[in-house]
Amino acid sequence: DMGANTGLINNVGLNAFQIALEQASIDPKYATKKLAAIYEILEPDYMTVQAEGRLIKLDKRLMEFLMLNLMMAMFYTRLGENVVRGGNAFSSGDFVDVLSHFPDTVVPERRKKRAYISNILSKNEVTRDDKYNRKLFRRIKHGQYIINPQLSLWVEDEWRSIYDLLSLDLLAYRLRDGQSYFYVNIDEHLQKQLEHFRSQVMALC
DNA sequence: TGTACTTCGCCGCTATCATG
DNA sequence: CATGATAGCGGCGAAGTACA
Incomplete structure (x- = not known):
């Protein structure tokens, strides 16, 4: 309301809107009670991305807009967990879980x-032959998606490659338990899972 | 400049097929 | 059998057109 710049990002690459989505994806109570009001204020009108040298404007009314923002918002938390527990990425179930707590007005x-x-x-997977494919996602195996590593975003007046913006090093570094942060005690096996995922993503960049 | 009508691009959505 | 992937129909609204 006082004219703050909502386009600025924090030290792990998330803007205010995405931080709200992150909170909503962790805390169902926040999603049902608080999200609607804050969503309206923080939601940008569109976001500008670039894939394979093509400029793409994602209008806020598109589901693609919300899905990309959610993927970023769930990067450190849910993706981290999915990787650690079983070497998976994002699946449609993650979105179903999280969105089920969002109010219908949102x-x-x-x-x-x-x-x-x-x-x-599937429609926006990089290899898909579709007229309106925005190439936002990359399938790493059946039903498992990550953000297209080739994607760049227009953030704070410059182009940022997606995995330069989001820190793979901090993936799963902190998971939340209720309201508080704690550092995961990552044993050797989990560490290997994380390493494997990181190198898999880096190879696609 | 207004308005009524037509055309067309852009997806929303789901039926149906595929996969593990 | 549950979940994921895909095709493509149909709706909607923006843009185009015609005429007043």
């Missing part, structure tokens, strides 16, 4: 269904 019921979410993921 996300209409039809957009919370698995089939619809899966459709958006």
Whole structure:
């Protein structure tokens, strides 16, 4: 309300809108009670991305807009957990879980269904031959997606490569337990899972 | 400049097929 | 059998057109 620049990002590459989404993805109570009001204030009108040298404007009314923001918002928390527990990435189920707590005024019921979410993921997968493919996601195995490593975002007046913006090093470094942060005690096996994931992503950059 | 009508691009959505 | 992937129909609204 006082004219703060909502486009600025924190030290791990998330803007205010994405921080709100991060909180909502962790805390169902926040999602149902607080999200709607803050969403309206912080949601940008669009975001500008670049894939394969093509400029893409993602309008806020597109599901792709929300999905990309959610993927960024869930990067350190849910993606971290998924990687650590079983070497997976994002699947449609992650979105179904998180969106189920969002009020209908923010996300209409039809957009919370698995089939619809899966459709958006598949339609925007880099290798998909589709006229309106925005190349936002990359499938690493059946049903498992990450943000397209070739993607660049226009953030704070410059182009930032997505995995330069988001820190792979800090992935799963902190997970939340209720309201508080704690550092995961990562044993050797989990450390290997993380390393494998990091090198897999780096190889695609 | 207004308005009524047509065309067309852009997806939303789901039926259906595929996969593990 | 549950979940993921895909095709493509149909709706909507913006843009175009025609005429007053």
